Amino acid sequence: NAVNAGLDAVRRGNALDMVVEAVSVMEFDGSYDAGKGSVLNLFGEVEQDAGIMFGKDLSVGAVAAVRHVINTIRLARLVMEKTDHVLIVGDGAEELAKQFNLWVPSTELINENKINRYNSLIRSLRTRYERNTELARRFSLMGTVGAVALDRDGNLAAATSTGGTILKWPGRVGDSPLPGAGYWAENGVCAVSATGIGEFIIRAMASLRVANLVRDGVSIGDAVRQVVDYVTKLFGPGNIGLIAIDKVGNVASAFNTEVMGRAWSREDMGRVVIAHFAADQFP
Numbered sequence: 002n003a004v005n006a007g008l009d010a011v012r013r014g015n016a017l018d019m020v021v022e023a024v025s026v027m028e029f030d031g032s033y034d035a036g037k038g039s040v041l042n043l044f045g046e047v048e049q050d051a052g053i054m055f056g057k058d059l060s061v062g063a064v065a066a067v068r069h070v071i072n073t074i075r076l077a078r079l080v081m082e083k084t085d086h087v088l089i090v091g092d093g094a095e096e097l098a099k100q101f102n103l104w105v106p107s108t109e110l111i112n113e114n115k116i117n118r119y120n121s122l123i124r125s126l127r128t129r130y131e132r133n134t135e136l137a138r139r140f141s142l143m144g145t146v147g148a149v150a151l152d153r154d155g156n157l158a159a160a161t162s163t164g165g166t167i168l169k170w171p172g173r174v175g176d177s178p179l180p181g182a183g184y185w186a187e188n189g190v191c192a193v194s195a196t197g198i199g200e201f202i203i204r205a206m207a208s209l210r211v212a213n214l215v216r217d218g219v220s221i222g223d224a225v226r227q228v229v230d231y232v233t234k235l236f237g238p239g240n241i242g243l244i245a246i247d248k249v250g251n252v253a254s255a256f257n258t259e260v261m262g263r264a265w266s267r268e269d270m271g272r273v274v275i276a277h278f279a280a281d282q283f284p
Contacts, residue, residue, distance in 0.1 A: 005266075005273065016158035016192075017055045017078070019150035024051075024074040024160045027146040035146045036071045039110060039164025041119045042171050047110045049164050051077040052088075052178040056157035056186035061087045063178035064094040066171075069104050074162045076103050077178070088178060122168060144262070145177055147184065147194030149246045157192040157248065159184040159208070166198065175199025181209035189248050191215045191224075196261070197232075197241035205232050211245055221247040225255040233257045252284040 006022040028036025039047045051073035052063035062081025065088065070076050076098050080089050089097060098104040145163035152158075161184045163177040176183035176199035183199070185208035186192040193208040202208075207228050214224035225243045232241045242256030244263055252265045256279070264275045265284050276283035 015154065016150040016152040016156045016186075017053070019152065020053065020148040020158045020160035021074055021078055023148035023150075024146055024162050025072050028072050028074060028162055033146045034144055034164045034167075035162040036073060036164075037110060040167040041111070041115055042165070042167075042169045042173070044171050045111075045116070045119050046171065047107065047164060048169075048171065048173075049073045049162070050175055050178040050183075051160070051162040052180060052184050053077045053081060053160040054158065054180055054184055054186040054192075055081070056159075056188040056190070056192060059187065061180045063088040063180070064097075065090040065174040065178045067091075067094045067098070069095055069107060069110070070098045071105055071109065072103060074160050076101075077160070077162075079103075087180075090174070091172075119168075126168075144242075145183075145196035147196060147244060149186070149192035149194050149244055151192070151246050151248070151250050155188060155248065157186045157188055157190070157246065159186040159192040159194050161194045161196075163196075163199075176202035176207070179203060181206050183208060185209050185212045187212055191221055191245055191247045193225075193243060193245040195241065195243050197256075197258070198236075198239075201232055201236045201240045205235065205241075207232060207241060207243065211243065215247060220253075221245050221251050222253040222255075225253045229255040229257050254283055 006026045027033050031037035039049050049067045050065040054061045060081050062077045064076050147161040149159045161177040165175050182203045184194045190212050193211045195202050195207050210228050211224045225245050238257045242261040244254045246252050254263050260277045266273045
């Protein structure tokens with residue numbers, strides 16, 4: 002559904018419209034750690050991050066620590082197009098959401114299932130302190146959502162949206178709103194979106210690292226694999242996944258987790274290719 006929404010959007014617009022529509026579908030779905038599905042932080046609240054980038058002019062829009070928005074990626078696009086800023090957080094982002102009718106009450110984001118899961122995790126941890134990255138590895142069953150796209154005019158775009166790691170400290174910001182970490186798009190090079198444990202992705206500047214390799218002549222497939230290998234060597238397995246597309250439409254993915262759901266298509270394909278495991282054919 003997300004891929005088809007993106008393809009429908011490009012018929013009316015450009016690569017930026019494609020990634021926004023694709024990510025919006027996943028934010029509304031509730032099955033992912035983004036939008037309606039966002040996990041709860043240590044205080045039982047939703048705090049979302051999102052970022053978007055247009056490769057034509059390196060435009061960026063991002064938000065962080067947003068509590069009352071479902072379509073966080075649309076709010077990030079508003080930062081790009083309606084303000085002079087790149088990243089707006091917390092109350093400022095909430096006010097922007099209100100001005101453009103994206104604000105929703107917390108009851109639309111926090112349901113009984115989330116509360117029960119939160120209470121169960123808190124009880125199991127009791128007073129024992131655990132590093133949040135270990136919690137993310139053990140309990141994050143859903144994932145950050147992202148999209149990359151190339152349009153007929155050669156424009157590249159990338160978007161990433163997340164509810165962050167479960168039981169994160171309030172105010173924690175991950176890689177998803179940070180250009181170069183959670184996403185990157187640059188015409189003539191590539192577009193990249195990342196998922197995983199944000200602290201490691203930030204430290205590796207994973208998305209920009211892919212772009213730099215491609216700029217130096219490395220193929221898009223080899224570039225994403227090299228960056229995942231680099232992150233794994235530094236920080237161990239189970240912490241990163243990448244999707245990417247280059248300037249001529251070659252698609253690639255790589256990850257060091259057991260699974261990573263991904264899908265792709267073109268206007269002339271007439272079908273969507275879906276994959277989950279490393280052995281699955283993709284693209």
